[in-house]
Amino acid sequence: MRSIPVSNLPRESSLLSRLFKRFQKIKKHWERREPLSDRVVLKYHRIFVLPTKNGLRFLLICSVLFLASVNYESNLGLFFCFLLFWVAIVSILPTYHNLAGLIVEARLSEPAFAGQDLYFKMELKNQSARTRETIRVRWKEGPRVSISLLPGESQMIGVPIPALHRGLFRPGKFRVYTQFPLGLFYAWVLVESPTECIVYPKPAQREGAFSHFLSRFYKEGETSQEGKEDFGGFRKYQPGDSLKHIAWKALARGDEVLTKEFVHPISKTLWFNWNKVSIPDKEERLSFLCRAILEAERMGHHYGLLMPTSKIEPHAGEPHKHRCLSALALFEEKNQ
């Protein structure tokens, strides 16, 4: 997994870090034309303001009112009309300022399976002294995420993106926009992020072609239900252990976090071999292997992956699963 330092501490400034900062600054300067960075501060030269559809409706109302006031010679109606007009114009400023100065930073997203939604994680930071209300983010025409930020507040959001194909996916441009306060104008920025996300292949259905393969996962005599497991003692919890196996009662008593170990009398070590899967279509084969890995992990077996380009020794646990699935995702991927 790629790691980004997520310390919330003020850093010590040493010579090295100062040089680094200087370098960053220069890099930023050159990248100003292409706002391609993980951290974007929304500034004026990138913010556009246009009337919304409601703004146009408002304009229509205002015009009709104007005509009526002129026709019936109502001075007060005319004044009201001008008042509406100016309120709308004046509202451009708060709408603009709602967005200007917002900091948008990309974060690591959880990988998704093809066909699902990928939730692209971003952090929005409000470093101004005013509340930013109803800031919205969306990717192309997808669903939008709306948040409000108090002064100084940051929030992490996940923007849903339909992940269509497996592989390395770079969502690219996001639209960050707001219509607050009156909904008559909207200010927007296109934020480009170089962050890439991994999309695993879509796992094959458990029924169908995979079902006859399932039997391999079970011990002799078992059916497709979870096999009985023999309790084999406690060990200290390691990240990646299944939450199902945590000794909750012990924890509630005040002990440390322990994992129950189960001994499969016959715990399998499975090898998934690319060449041995008899499915002609490459993508289907990948789906098949994906499902295989998921099932193996679920059953608690150790599994290894043998691909033409890589070999992963048998193991189990979340990090291992990710490694294997990533290998599948990135296999002969066109964008590499």
Next chain:
Amino acid sequence: MIRYRLSPQLLWALLVGQLVVLIPYFPILPFWVYVIFFIAAPWRLMVAYGYWSLPKNYMVYGVVILGALITFLNFGWSRDGAVTLLALAFSLKLLELKALRDSMIIIFLGLFLLAIYFLYSNSIGAAIYIFAAFVLLTIVLIGLNRIGDILPIRGVLQKALILLLPAIPLAGILFIFFPRMEMTLWPASDANRMGVSGFSNTVEPGDISRLAQSNRVVFRAKFKEREPLQKDLYWRGLVLSLFDGKRWVATDARSTRTQLKYEPDADRLSYEVFLEPTHQVWLFVIENLFRAKGEVVRTPDERLEAKAPVQKRFNYEAISILQEVPPFEKGVFEANERLPLNVNPKSRELAKKLFSKAKSNPTQYISLVLNHFRKNAYVYTLKPPGLSPKNAIDGFLFYSKKGFCEHYATAFTFLMRAEQIPARVVVGYQGGEFNPYAGYWTVREYHAHAWSEVWLPDMGWVRVDPTEVVSPHRIELGIDEDIKAEIARKTRSFLVAWLESSRIKPYFAHFLWGAEAVETFWQSLVVDYREEDQKLFLRWFSFSSFSWAPFMLVLLVLMGAVFIFFGFTFFSKRVFVPPQDPVLKAYHLFCRKLAKIGIIRKVGEGPQDFMDRVIHVRPDLRQIVGEINELYLDLRYRELDHDKQAEKDFYKRVKRLSV
């Protein structure tokens, strides 16, 4: 796509806004609009709370079409019809409220309806109410555009004011510069709801008393030079010359113009009249009109008419001479002698009798007739009994003996004509109410009056007001207090009725006058701001003729100013500096120290967990770190108020820590 969900609190706010818009329209909109609103609103509330679901779209559209049909049948293509339709859409939109866009459309319709109300009333009270409602709708609009289910009123109000306060002067400037031209884009001949009463060009017994039921202001008059007396204020409006046995009708005066000659030192009254819309052409001037100024035309029967029907407030100036008998030269018409035959036989008999008693002397005859009224227990009342139309005058003179001014005037005129003395009925207003604060006279409907004019040789048309003899009080002092109270009661203005009839009246009279003065000032400054005012103002800027050019220029300048201001706000750098919590600062120092030896506190890791980790790696630090941690938890979470000393101690401890 996320489904739009309108929270109950926001919906309540929206409904309050809608109610505020609909309340002032109560006398104008048909009742079923309100019925629909009070069905749609609870329904939508039930939907918001999750109990009901919205009705199908076609049902709502069906109601709309039905409503539109009914409206069209009742109102036709008119302003009132359009407003009713809008109010209908405004109410029914609730049941079609599925997205943010719909709720915003409701707000827009509400704003439109608020503004249109100014076509019905432009009093200062209305203006204040509409403006307050506008602020309310803006608040709701902002609330709808927020995330969250509640409406934090104070914060949103602040935002609303930030938008509104700059907009007011900007709107004011555009208002001043907007060219006021007589532009009528579509026929605006709607009978203004405010001006539906008033004279028509026929009068029969009972008409004036019916008219006098209202206390609506007909016109105001400002006198220059000197103020008149009540008895001088005979405002001539219409002259009715034709009697068809039932009613008296005004005719086009066909005669040569009369010439007026006045004594050089004749008493004159110079005044300006501000007439409320009547949708008619006739104007009201004091007797013996000498000169008139404005969009007016004089008629041969010494009246004044406007060049076009008075659709909006209309001003004119006039000078009238108060002279007992103006020397007219001409002006007799046959019509003024004519009476239909076989009508009112008994009155004719009376006339014959009195005329012979007067030895055929017209002046004497007039005195005798007036005497007859004085001596025979005639009563002047606002509620005379109804009379059968056939021999109405007989009925009045001999049986009921109770009448209002028109009874006396028509009877008198009849008696004159019965003996071939040309006479005619004049209707208008008599008297007025003086407002000492504003310095003008107010004439209301209940000042309506009818009197008579008789043509005497060598004298011309002379005014004779029989009411003077029957109720001299009314002419000298103005219409009876009792009658006024009765009128107020009839018009359901209980407050005014109480004020008129109670003893507090003198004190409240001043309050009412003051309020009226403010109202008139408001009217003249804002509502009546017209071409003349604009011309005066623009002359300062040396625009000789105003048209669109100065206006567009001003508009562009203002927009430019707004955007320049906008530009300046780019450069305001207000970065949020979180307040330095000393406890937090110290704790951060603690974390930094530990980071140096490789124990980095993770994002979101709690102090307890962090401490555990530290102890795990460096068991030797157990005691010190434990103490620091406890202190930190105390200061940060457990004790709400701690003194500076405790904070300082904590900091010292952290400082002393060596890893």
